[in-house]
Amino acid sequence: MVGGRPEDVPVLASTGTWDRDAEFTAFMAAASPALARTAWLLCGDTHRAEELVQQALVRTYLAWPTARERDPLAYTRRTLANLRIDTWRKHRREVLTAPADVPEGAVDGTAEVHAERDRLVRALATLSPRQRRIVVLRHLEGLSEREVADDLGVSLGTVKSTASRGLGQLRTALSDAPTTRSTT
Template sequence: MGELDGQAHAAEAPVDDPAVPLDPRALGDRDAEFTAFATTAQAELGRMAWLLTGDVHLAAELVQTALVRTYTAWPRARAGDPLAYARRVLANARIDLWRRRRREVLVAPDDVPHQATADAGATVEHRDELVRALAELSPQQRRVVVLRYLVGLSEREVADDLGVSAGTVKTQASRGLHRLRASLGELPGESGD
């Protein structure tokens, strides 16, 4: 009867406990759960990565890195807000890449096409101007501006994602917006209406 009790306790042990071997069926559920998360989060992470880097290929690489690291830590990531966790991993991966290269490898403002295609109209032109202006910001200002205004996070969410205080977010956002206004003029949505 003692063996049965021991087996019953082993079967009731939480799947996320690293001391307990994973049941393949539970692993399949984990894979399905993560796949569903990755499918819904990939577009937002890709947009954020592209805005942070200005390079579609580097952005794709950062998204892949963020998703791999998030999957590796999935039990911890899903316990809180998995998207916030993945955004933080992505931002940290961008910092790691920058540190390895010791300089920013962003598109030079002169290398971004100045002409939009006839099909895309002014949207592409404005997007290109925004990418050029973002490239002129410091890495910290760029991360804050992207997360706060382009991804749409609150100051607290940005602070949590980047591991800084809300005051730092406010300061960096203010300075970043000031530099963007100097580069772009009036920002969309800021008209005096």
Template sequence: MPATGSVERDAEFTAFMRGASASLSRTAWLLCGDAEQAGELVQAALVKTYLAWSRARSGDPLAYARRVLVNLNIDRFRRNRTVPTPTMEAVEASDPHGRVDDHDQASRMLAELPTQQRRVIVLRYYLDLPEAEVARTLGISLGSVKSAASRGLATLRSRFVLVGEGDSDERAR
């Protein structure tokens, strides 16, 4: 029979997992650009967070799990040295109901950024973390966060203008 503390710990972690899984899944997908790998990253991050639950829950458990997720993604990248870029065909294949929209375009543009810029943009602007927290999470300097964010946003803006100009021509017809 499990100890009462173990049951309470499991219930507490289960509640955390239910509340954090969607956010971690979005973050993982934005970081790696592949739904299957994102699912594996989230699962591995949750396992590691569970194993360190006493430490994770003493602070901000979501920040702890997010840090684990980012580190696992960095490790995966270092092992493979490749980052898949979602193609339109892959997005359409994963969306049998044809609901491809601006979010998909933004995600594809994001996936084309260099790895560090993508990580910074995801953590800073998608998750709305302060620059200092992004630096801590990624283990880089505050200046590196600012530089990567500036370059990444400039690239996204230039690509969005090109995409947006094509859309405005169609709307004018």
């Protein structure tokens, strides 16, 4: 990805005319996997993540002339984050899927990879929704601080301080490995 935009997403159709549906379809095909991963990291539930991605893509399609002028992936990511915030506001609490119920990705298949993923999911669950959103976008999606600030509509200082506190909590959560102590 260059500048937050997948390279294979055309901005103009090859004929020089603007074909909204074809252009959006190409964008959707290229961006859906990244959006699904982000949505899952934000909510921790596969079904909710799929719904969030669909809703974000519908809203992006409706605003496609505006979204395509800038960075359509950033626009869709911000829509995704805003939709997730809306669900927090509606339900006033967040219920994450138990790590044992999290579907395994086709990564490597080794037990070590799964154990690390489980540790990360559990550590992310300890963060506040805002911290998780910023840490996921900044460090797992690889966006710059400025891009995260622009995507979420917050100041650069908020991104820096929230990411710092969130990473500190993650370090603590990840360093607190379960230990068995014998009492004698």
